[in-house]
Amino acid sequence: MVAHRRSPRSRYVIAALLLLALTLVVLDTRGRGGGVIGRVRNAVADGFSPLQSATHDVLRPIGNFVAGAIDYGSVRAQNQKLRNQVAAMSVGSARAAAAEQAASEVLKEQGLTFVGSIPTRSVQIIDRSSSNFSVSLTVDKGTSQGIAVGEPVVAVGGLVGTVVSAGSTTSTVRLMGDPSFSVGVSLPGGNVGSASGQGQGKSLTVTVDTTSLKPPVLKVGEVISTSGLSLEAFPKGIPVGRVSKVSSQPGSLEPAIELTPVVDVAQFSFLQVLLWSPP
Amino acid sequence: MTSPIIPKLRIAVVIAVVVLAQTSIGGDLRVAGVAPDLPLVLAIAAGMVGGSQTGAWIGFWTGLFFDFLAPATPIGLHAFTFCVTGFVVGTFFESILEDRIFTVALVGGVATAASVLVFVGVGDLLGQSQLLASGRSWLLEVILVEAVWSALLAVPTEWLYRWVGPHGGAPVRKAAMSGALHSREQRVQ
Numbered sequence: 334m335v336a337h338r339r340s341p342r343s344r345y346v347i348a349a350l351l352l353l354a355l356t357l358v359v360l361d362t363r364g365r366g367g368g369v370i371g372r373v374r375n376a377v378a379d380g381f382s383p384l385q386s387a388t389h390d391v392l393r394p395i396g397n398f399v400a401g402a403i404d405y406g407s408v409r410a411q412n413q414k415l416r417n418q419v420a421a422m423s424v425g426s427a428r429a430a431a432a433e434q435a436a437s438e439v440l441k442e443q444g445l446t447f448v449g450s451i452p453t454r455s456v457q458i459i460d461r462s463s464s465n466f467s468v469s470l471t472v473d474k475g476t477s478q479g480i481a482v483g484e485p486v487v488a489v490g491g492l493v494g495t496v497v498s499a500g501s502t503t504s505t506v507r508l509m510g511d512p513s514f515s516v517g518v519s520l521p522g523g524n525v526g527s528a529s530g531q532g533q534g535k536s537l538t539v540t541v542d543t544t545s546l547k548p549p550v551l552k553v554g555e556v557i558s559t560s561g562l563s564l565e566a567f568p569k570g571i572p573v574g575r576v577s578k579v580s581s582q583p584g585s586l587e588p589a590i591e592l593t594p595v596v597d598v599a600q601f602s603f604l605q606v607l608l609w610s611p612p
Numbered sequence: 613m614t615s616p617i618i619p620k621l622r623i624a625v626v627i628a629v630v631v632l633a634q635t636s637i638g639g640d641l642r643v644a645g646v647a648p649d650l651p652l653v654l655a656i657a658a659g660m661v662g663g664s665q666t667g668a669w670i671g672f673w674t675g676l677f678f679d680f681l682a683p684a685t686p687i688g689l690h691a692f693t694f695c696v697t698g699f700v701v702g703t704f705f706e707s708i709l710e711d712r713i714f715t716v717a718l719v720g721g722v723a724t725a726a727s728v729l730v731f732v733g734v735g736d737l738l739g740q741s742q743l744l745a746s747g748r749s750w751l752l753e754v755i756l757v758e759a760v761w762s763a764l765l766a767v768p769t770e771w772l773y774r775w776v777g778p779h780g781g782a783p784v785r786k787a788a789m790s791g792a793l794h795s796r797e798q799r800v801q
Contacts, residue, residue, distance in 0.1 A: 347668045350695050354672065357679075357688030358738050370687055377680040381632070385681065388629075389636040399641055460681070461639030465646055465754045466732070466743045467684030471635070498683055505683045512745030532746030534645040 375500030379475065382503045386459045386473055419602060447558075447571050448487065453605040454480060459503070461599075468511035468533050472604065475500045483566060485607045491572030491595035492516065492559065493604055506604070509537060509573070509594050517542075517560040518573055520549040520590075525560045528573055528592055537574050539590035548587050551576045557592055568609055622776045627674050630654045635681045641761075646754050648761035649724065651678045655694040656723050656766060657773040659701030660716060666777075667698025685743070689735050697727040713767055720766025721759040728755050 361370045394417075460471035474480050476499050486493045486506045494508040507514055514530040518539060524546050528537045539557070541549060551557075555576045561569020574592030582589045598604075634650040641648055651674045658674075659667025671694035678694075679687040701723050709715050732751060735743045744751065 343665050347665070347695070347699055350668060350672045351692055354675070354688040354692035354695060355734075355738075358686045358692065358734075361686035361688065362739050374680050374683065374687055378683070381681060385632055385635060388632040392633055392637045393640070395637065399637075460635040462684075463635050463638035463647055464682055464684045465649075465758065466735075466746070469684050470639070471683070511742075513742050532750050535746070 371498075375475075375498070375503075378471075378503050379501045382459065382473060382500075385471075385503075386457070389459050416600060419600065447491070448605070448607060449568075449570075451568060452608045453487075454478060454608060456480070456486075456504070456604050456606055458598075458602055458604065462508070462533075465533070468508045468514075468530060469494075469497070470506050470508065470598070472504050472506060472606075473502070474606070475502045475504050477501045479608060480504050480606050481608075481610065483611075484609060485567045485571065486604050487571060487607060488596045488598070488601050488604050491556075491574075492567065493596050493598055495566060496606065504606075508598060510535060516567055516573060517562055517565045518557045519560040519569075520557065521551060522547055522549050524549040525562065526590070528557070536577055536591040536593055539592060541587040541590075544587065549590075551579050551588070551590060553577065553579065556595065564611060566611060568607065619777065623670065624673075626772070626776050627651075627654065627670070627677060631674065631678045631681060634678065643761070644753060644757050646757035646761075648765060649727075649758055650765070650769075651675065651690070652694055652697065652724060652727055653720060653762050653765045653769045654773065655698040656701050656720055656727075656762065657770040658777070659698040659703075659723075660705050660711065660719065660766075660770050661774050661777055662702065663706050664699045664702030667700075667702030668695050669698075671695040671698030685735060685740060686738075689731065689738075689740070692734060693727055693731040696730060697723055700726075716766050716770050717763045720769075721763035724762035725755045725759040728758055 357370065360368070361374075364370055454474060456472035456474045458470050459473050462468055462470050472486075480496060480499050482496055482499050484496045486495060492509060494506045494511075494514065496504050497507040498505045508530070509516070509528070510530045510533055512530050512532055515527050518526050518528045520526050520539070520541065520543075524541055524543045526539045526541045526543075526549075528539045531538055553576050556572050557574055557576065559565070559567040559569055559571045559573060561567065572595045574594045576590060577593040578589075578591040580589045630650050634648075638647045638650060655667060655671035655674050658670035662670070672691050675691035675694035676688070678690045679685070682690070701719060704719070705711065709719065728751075732743045
């Protein structure tokens, strides 16, 4: 075996790199994504967003092909074909603002009735949560198109998530499955609760907040919507999920409730941001 | 004499392409809900081909660029993890491991598993508790599936890095045995 000696200088350089990385982590964490580091990150993300979007368009067929191969023989393969069609239609329509507007109108007519009079902004997904430890995605519009942190994001059927950071031309959307996501929901019998994400591909769990009332009685398949109470981050009446499981909890009168999100984000290339903030 | 700028530019382009590919289609390639980590595989390949220093440098820059485009975790966490991973893999390839297909695939998988643990562990220590919020079973699932992904991708990525990198196809161990590694690294970096 040949021993390979590393020069002291190289050790110092690598130690300095590691120290620099840890310093950046600490500074970014303390700045909560804002501050100088947050601004630099947004600027870099904005600068690369056209390239990212172009890469997305070029590589998406490859990704779809590989994903289709992985899921061959399952129900998802059929869904994949639908995704390809939707993506092709969406990308084509995105090239013309008028066509995009028309598509947006169609979406509204087809399934965004819960939006009411709230203005919306159509956004294209350019990064579908490439991390395994966060359930988020990146879209192609930001503050220069009127999008702000905290605004709800929806698609045909119901709620998708919320904008957690916004650069000039890109925004990050935290999806409902993220463990740090929570939304107030209305439950039968005048009850309200909080639906929280449990991770990638997992159901949402609902905690009943109104313990002084009679516990809610729910049926599997029932659609649960946002409560829209004061200080809530979402307007009232947006469908959140369908009840997938109701069971009793030992030592508690309140049932354990699980929801399956009504929107499968994988089926969409375009989403709608509600230009709405809590009153 | 070839300018050392050209190999660096080639590597920079590869880093950009790999990170952009990860952020564009990485999420579409999920198996059991777990996406591959292409930038991490690049850092591992750099360590295998170029040795510990190259692995650390490539890992740092790849991770840092990925941090800027992956806003879910603070800037620097991927840079730290990939830097450590590239360095450790490079150290093993300099001194112990042979540059064979089976070894490359195996090390790709094992290094990825270790890297995920470092990423989550260091992140949790620095206040990123959301990394463990999905539970230990999810962490185990991520480690296993991502390791398999990396084992599959390590061989073609190592070949790619060897092709575009500054080492001209020479495995790092051979370079180390000939005593040329230091001077080569110094010329490149």
